[in-house]
Amino acid sequence: MNEQPKRKPNRLSGYDYAQNGAYHIILCTENHVRILPEIERNPEAEPLFSKPQIRLSAVGAVVSDAIVQIERHYPCVFVDHFAVMPNHVHLLLSIQNGKARGTDKSGRLLIAPTVGRIVKQMKSYVTKQCGKSIWQKGFYDHVIRDDADYEAVWTYIDENPAKWENDEYF
Numbered sequence: 001m002n003e004q005p006k007r008k009p010n011r012l013s014g015y016d017y018a019q020n021g022a023y024h025i026i027l028c029t030e031n032h033v034r035i036l037p038e039i040e041r042n043p044e045a046e047p048l049f050s051k052p053q054i055r056l057s058a059v060g061a062v063v064s065d066a067i068v069q070i071e072r073h074y075p076c077v078f079v080d081h082f083a084v085m086p087n088h089v090h091l092l093l094s095i096q097n098g099k100a101r102g103t104d105k106s107g108r109l110l111i112a113p114t115v116g117r118i119v120k121q122m123k124s125y126v127t128k129q130c131g132k133s134i135w136q137k138g139f140y141d142h143v144i145r146d147d148a149d150y151e152a153v154w155t156y157i158d159e160n161p162a163k164w165e166n167d168e169y170f
Contacts, residue, residue, distance in 0.1 A: 015143060017115040018095065022080065022144035024153045025091040025119060028136040032169045034086035035134060036060035039164045052161050060084050062129045066122045067091065073121070074113060083157045087169050090157040092150075093118065115141055 017023075029035055037060040040053045056064060067082050067089070081092040093115065119139050127133045144150045164170060 017141075018097075018113060020095055020097055022092065022094045022150055022153075023115050024142040024144060024157075025093060025115065026088055026140040027091075027119065027123065028088045028139075028169075029134050030136050032087045032136075033134075036063055036084050036086055036089070039086060039161050052164070054084070054161055056084065059126075059130055059134060062126055063089060066125045066129075069125070070118060070122060074118060077113070077118060081154050081157050083160050085160060085164065085167075090160060092144075092153055092157055 035057060037054045037056045040055065064084050067079055067084075070077055070079050070093070076095055076097050078094040078096065079091060080094050081090075083090045095115075123133075123135050127135070142153070144153060160167075
């Protein structure tokens with residue numbers, strides 16, 4: 001019998017991904033196919049000072065809608081920042097138990113789900129809307145450690161569209 005190679009664990013061992021904190025999540029399309037938006041630069045603008053135009057495809061619009069819906073479905077989860085790139089998505093999520101904006105039908109305070117559950121349900125929504133899965137298996141996550149780390153991730157997400165041509169998956 002052929003033994004399959006063991007996969008490296010994706011998550012931080014022993015870490016509770018439902019606890020209060022901020023998380024940088026990256027979701028990739030299957031085979032890094034560029035199906036989300038087109039990123040266009042104004043050829044006459046100064047490259048350092050111009051933001052590129054992001055034109056969402058129909059699939060990209062579904063993904064963007066799914067991201068916006070996260071806060072509606074999880075009152076303890078906040079989408080602080082995001083960028084939909086041609087073949088991947090950056091999310092900066094905050095989980096803040098105790099700052100819920102809602103309760104369930106029985107009146108119980110809603111508890112934040114794990115990061116994995118949020119991602120799984122978002123991917124499922126997009127798959128149902130598109131009629132097929134567009135996603136690579138799994139996702140990348142980074143637990144934000146402090147304010148400087150948060151600021152660095154925010155800046156990275158904000159500047160990512162302008163650096164698209166230099167991306168390894170361009």
